[in-house]
Amino acid sequence: MYYPDLGPDCQIAVGPAVRAIGWLERGKPFAVGPVDRQFVARLKQHVTDAGKWLPVIAMGPHFCDLGACDGNGGTSNVIVPAETCVYVAPELILHYVETHQYEPPHEFIAAVLACPEQSSDAYVAKLLPFASTWHLDEVGVRRIAARAPEHRKAAAEATAQAEAAKGHFKW
Ligand SMILES: [Zn+2]
Numbered sequence: 001m002y003y004p005d006l007g008p009d010c011q012i013a014v015g016p017a018v019r020a021i022g023w024l025e026r027g028k029p030f031a032v033g034p035v036d037r038q039f040v041a042r043l044k045q046h047v048t049d050a051g052k053w054l055p056v057i058a059m060g061p062h063f064c065d066l067g068a069c070d071g072n073g074g075t076s077n078v079i080v081p082a083e084t085c086v087y088v089a090p091e092l093i094l095h096y097v098e099t100h101q102y103e104p105p106h107e108f109i110a111a112v113l114a115c116p117e118q119s120s121d122a123y124v125a126k127l128l129p130f131a132s133t134w135h136l137d138e139v140g141v142r143r144i145a146a147r148a149p150e151h152r153k154a155a156a157e158a159t160a161q162a163e164a165a166k167g168h169f170k171w
Pocket of ligand 1: 064065066067068069070071072095099100
């Protein structure tokens with residue numbers, strides 16, 4: 001599922017304000033280099049947030065095919081609004097950065113560092129100018145953001161149950 005970095009389309013978004021990021025594929029060149037730890041930490045927060053803002057249900061898993069790893073997979077995406085555009089990346093971007101030394105474009109790094117918490121009021125305010133990308137109006141954008149607490153709660157409960165199950169097996 002390859003899309004060039006900073007191109008106006010990717011699997012879950014197409015439009016003049018869209019900037020695809022991290023849709024990597026074996027055999028296609030991508031930038032490699034050291035990235036700021038703070039950026040990686042912030043990126044991880046966004047990617048792993050169960051309450052992240054997403055306009056569509058997962059469209060099927062992508063698997064890393066860059067090699068030299070265990071072929072990590074991911075079904076989700078992450079959306080990072082900025083001043084004049086909105087970045088859209090697969091959740092695998094975190095794996096690409098951590099394992100394959102992928103160095104995303106600097107404008108994306110800056111946008112991640114400046115991005116408010118997923119689905120927060122500040123996040124929604126930054127995202128609203130791009131709502132039409134997903135054929136949404138303000139109500140639609142806010143409706144998705146409003147589900148964040150229940151998604152986070154469900155994820156926390158699932159984690160707690162998995163931990164409890166582990167404890168049970170040890171016992
Ligand atoms: Zn990999």
